[in-house]
Amino acid sequence: MNVLKVLSVLILSLKPALCFRNDIRVQILTMVDVIRSYERPSAILANVCYDISDIKILAKELMQVNGAKTFQLVENFSSIEKFKGDGMVILLDLDCLNSGKILEDASQNGKFQNPYRWLLFSSELEWEAIMKSFENLSILIDSDVTVAYNMKSNGTILQKVYRIDSNSKIIPEKFATWSVEDGLSIETEAKRPILMRRTNLQGKKIGISLVTIDNTTTKTDIFILKDLVKDNLAKSSFHNVLPLYAFLNASSEIMFSNTWGYYINNTWNGMIGQISRGEADLCGTVTFMSERRSTVISYLTQPIKIQAKFIFREPPLSLQNNLFYLPFRTTVWISCGALMVLIFVVIYVNAKWEAMKLKVDNNDPSILKPDVSDVAILVVGAVVQQSSYSVLQGSRGRLVIFLLFLICLFLYTAYSANIVALLQSSSDQIRTLSDLLESKLELGVEDQPYTRHYFTTATEPVRKAIYESKVARTGYKPNFMPVEEGVKKLQNLDAPFAFHMNTGLGYRLIEENFLDHEKCGLREIQYVQSGVPWLCCRKQSPFKELYKIGLARILEHGISDRVNRLIYTRKPSCNSRSGSFGSVNMTDFHPVLLCLLYGIITSLLLLVIEILVYKRNNENKMQQKNDVDDRASEASLH
Structure with missing residues (x-):
């Protein structure tokens, strides 16, 4: 390889038509080897003081470098600024008169920064003069500027230069040497990544x-x-x-x-x-x-x-649902209702048959009469595990009643067992921000500048609604609070609460203050979209x-x-739920109280209706009696 380089130099020097000076010959061969050492240069921009024949040779040699796609001559900085992209290499002849102006413009416009790579060269200037020309340039630590000087056939020196900041001195790094015999010899230290050397x-x-x-x-x-x-x-x-x-x-x-x-x-x-x-x-x-x-x-x-998220403990199931509907599925409820209707029909038919075929005393209250209300009361009493004073007298009728009470007993046992389990269950239905908005949980937010910013400037409908209807309700003070206060409220499951906080710090406080069973059922919902x-x-x-x-x-x-x-602390693990048994509160059985209240109201309305009907009937009877008396009096007068 070295022999070929020597022969190429000799052949080029024997072509007088090319006017190929020795220093230009060295410059071209040096630049080609340096650029070849770069990783796939995509574009090469050059400002050189060569004649047209030397420029053609330079372009031909550079375009043979692997990865080089473009070679362009530039006259000033504005020409350089038009080109953008990674892998760009800029060749600048420091011996040209306009090189100083190009360097100043590049410094002012930040063109010494990555991804621009500069190869500066000179055959006339000494190192001290070159360093002096760099005094006011922003060739900072992220730059890749290589300077080639003393460009002779027996040895060209290449150094990279940079400064730590704009007020510090230029720091040279010995990069490589080049000669006709040995080509480009890169220093061992220079083979390390450029930033790792700095x-x-x-x-x-x-x-x-x-x-x-x-x-x-x-x-x-x-x-x-x-x-x-x-x-x-x-x-x-x-x-x-x-x-x-x-x-x-x-x-x-x-x-x-x-x-x-x-x-x-x-x-x-x-x-x-x-x-x-x-x-x-x-x-x-x-x-x-x-x-x-x-x-x-x-x-x-x-x-x-x-991350910053809403953290809450799974609320009691009764907070989200009516527990007294949950023991059976909808199909089971429908099946039970259909069965009760069927039994009602069977009992009514039996009562009707007994009244027609058997000689029964109609005044005996223990005998079930073929009356819709009496049969309905018997069926409802069986459903709620209450006996009935009136029963059927025949064997078929008694068998039907026995089956009714047996079926209701099994249904009542299954229902009661499910109710007990559901009273101690928690709800996992709150999974999204929409669920959180529609839930009955109270919301609080850790008082931090970033939380106030993200909550008050939220424009997405659900997030905005959460802030306006849950965090900062009209007429109330916005629910921003210290993290310690929020975690303390989070611990009280009697007043279900969701707290938006730094999860790392929040879990640390939870780990320190919560009991083992209180660490179970912790849920997270992300509010801030930045992650x-x-x-x-x-x-x-x-x-x-x-x-x-x-x-x-x-x-x-x-x-x-x-x-x-x-x-910080990661999310606490749930090791034991044994201490999570809680007493039944008003939220759990308020549907029963509502049912009782509705029943009382209905019974009072029926009582009032019965009284009014009774009075109306009495008035009608009195009116009829008076009419009869009046007609009798008139008859006696005649």
Whole structure:
């Protein structure tokens, strides 16, 4: 391979028509080898001071590189700015007069950042002069700028350059050397990923913004994790990020905010506002993803696998249903009703037959008369396990009555057993937000800035209805409360309650305060649609990819898992339901009381009707008697 390169140089030097100077020959071969070492460059833009024949040779050689699809000559920065896409390589001849202007424009427009890759070369300038030309350029840590100088046939030096921030010095990295004999020789260290070579930020201060709700929280509180309830999100997030500073050899500059940050009056407030203004570079508290926030921040990772949800204990079954309908299915109820009607008909026919065929005393109250009301009372009495004074006299009739009472006994036993079981059962019918809205549960929300924002700005019909009819009812104070108060109300099953809170912290309090049987039947319903919260950084942060690498390592090494287990708790397991037996309350048997009340009202109405009918009949009888007396008097006078 080396012999071929030497021969190619000799052959090119023997072609006087090409006017191919030795330094240009070296430049072209060097650039081709460097670009070949890149991973599939898609487009190559070049600003070179070559004549047309040299440019043709350059284009021909570059287009033979695997992956190269486009070669374009550019004269100024505006020509470069038209091209967009990954894998772009920009060749710039520092010996050209307009190279300084192109570099300044690229710096001002952020074109040294990923995904742009620059290959700068010069045969005339010394290294010190090249470094001096970079003094005011924003070639930051996420840039990929390679400088080739001292471009001679016996050895070209290539170095990558970057600076930690706009005020720091340019840091050179030895990348490779090139010669006609050996070609491109890349340094062993340079073969590592470019960002992994730049993890030493030399103690740079990186601002981090934390959301703290309690005004008494200090930097010391954030570090020592003494009170895990107070500002737990800020503490858990910061301790997930803290190892990142050691990974980058950077120092933290902590600042506080009292809210996450929302777009109000054309500006961002809170933590997002500090990030967007450049006061901080890193979010110290996880935040929910939103489309509007993505315009000023970049989301990095999800170190805290907790969510904000409604948590509630399964309410008693009687709160959602009438228990006295549930023991039998609808088909069983219909079958039982049809059976009672059939038995009623059979008993009535037997009573009618006995009255016609048997000589019975009609004045004997113990004999069942062929009357609809008497037979109905007998059947109803059997259903409710009450005996009857009147019975049939024949053997067939008595057999029918015996079967009636036996069937009702079995039905009553099955019904009673089911009622006892249902009285101790809980309902699993609340599974969605719509179910929650229609349920009889009282709702409460953890008092946090983000919960107030998401609940008050909800536009989706069900979520909006939940806030307006359950959380902030007209004429009442909105039901926002501290997490401790909400968990305490959640424990009382006599007043069923659903509480929207940070599940990690909420389950920790439940684990500490609930009895074993009270941890059973815990349900979750998600209200906030954003899901698991994210760590974030400034949108144009040069450290963004370094943050992602560092945070990924923190996750891989189990540090995040350890922090989360120190602060949060997973959903408690249900180990025993033995202590869950509860007394029957008014909610359980209020249908029976309603039935009794309706019965009393009906009986009183019937009593009133009977009294009115009785009085009317008496009046009619008196009127008829008076009429008879009057007619008799008139007859005696005549």
